[in-house]
Amino acid sequence: MNTQRTVITFDVLDSTSAYLRTHSPDYPDLTVIRARDQRKGHGQRGRPWISDPDQNVLFSVLVKRVALDRLGSLMTVVRDVLLDFYRSRSIHATFKEPNDIMAGPFKITGILIESRSGSDAFSDVVIGIGMNVNQTDFDGLPATSMRLQTGKTYDCDEVFEDITHRLLDVLGSHEDR
Numbered sequence: 017m018n019t020q021r022t023v024i025t026f027d028v029l030d031s032t033s034a035y036l037r038t039h040s041p042d043y044p045d046l047t048v049i050r051a052r053d054q055r056k057g058h059g060q061r062g063r064p065w066i067s068d069p070d071q072n073v074l075f076s077v078l079v080k081r082v083a084l085d086r087l088g089s090l091m092t093v094v095r096d097v098l099l100d101f102y103r104s105r106s107i108h109a110t111f112k113e114p115n116d117i118m119a120g121p122f123k124i125t126g127i128l129i130e131s132r133s134g135s136d137a138f139s140d141v142v143i144g145i146g147m148n149v150n151q152t153d154f155d156g157l158p159a160t161s162m163r164l165q166t167g168k169t170y171d172c173d174e175v176f177e178d179i180t181h182r183l184l185d186v187l188g189s190h191e192d193r
Contacts, residue, residue, distance in 0.1 A: 019149045020183055021048070021180075023047075023180065025051075027052050027056075028055065029054060030055050031051075032051050035076070036140075039080055040140040040142070043078055046184055046188060052073050054146075067148075068153075071150045071151040071161075072151055073147040076145070077145075077184070078141075078142055079156065080141075081138070082137055083138075087131060090141060097182050098127070098145075099111065099117065101178065102119070108120075109124060115128060123148070124144070124159070125145065126144075127143070129141060130142045130144070145179075147162075147175065148161035149175055150169055
């Protein structure tokens with residue numbers, strides 16, 4: 017199991033995933049980049065991810081050297097970790113293809129996996145995750161948050177620590193990469 021963690025938090029970034037894609041050669045496997053405010057977050061097909069500053073957990077994980085046939089298993093790992101996290105908070109969440117975690121009919125988390133391939137493996141895979149934690153207004157979008165689901169206000173730092181600990185433990189011990 018890889019126990020080394022590189023976690024860097026920025027107050028503001030355009031996008032945690034864009035940052036990691038640009039700087040991936042500078043960081044080791046399982047580096048986590050977090051932004052307290054993300055100005056140009058995006059989901060699948062470039063759809064914007066709108067997030068109020070300091071209200072949500074926004075981060076990306078760099079995974080290096082993923083076998084070409086194992087990319088799908090990364091989504092399964094991330095999905096299962098997130099669903100388990102929400103169960104531990106008494107939030108009933110489900111996975112909606114291709115990359116959303118839903119609480120009822122509302123999106124609570126988005127996942128975006130982007131990769132750069134070499135000849136025999138993906139040299140870099142960036143797993144972007146946006147979790148709606150305390151935000152209560154989504155400008156009419158079909159979204160929800162942990163706070164709206166439970167009526168509780170959460171410490172975003174504690175949520176971040178919990179979810180990244182769970183995710184990095186599984187990714188670090190995932191020998192199928």
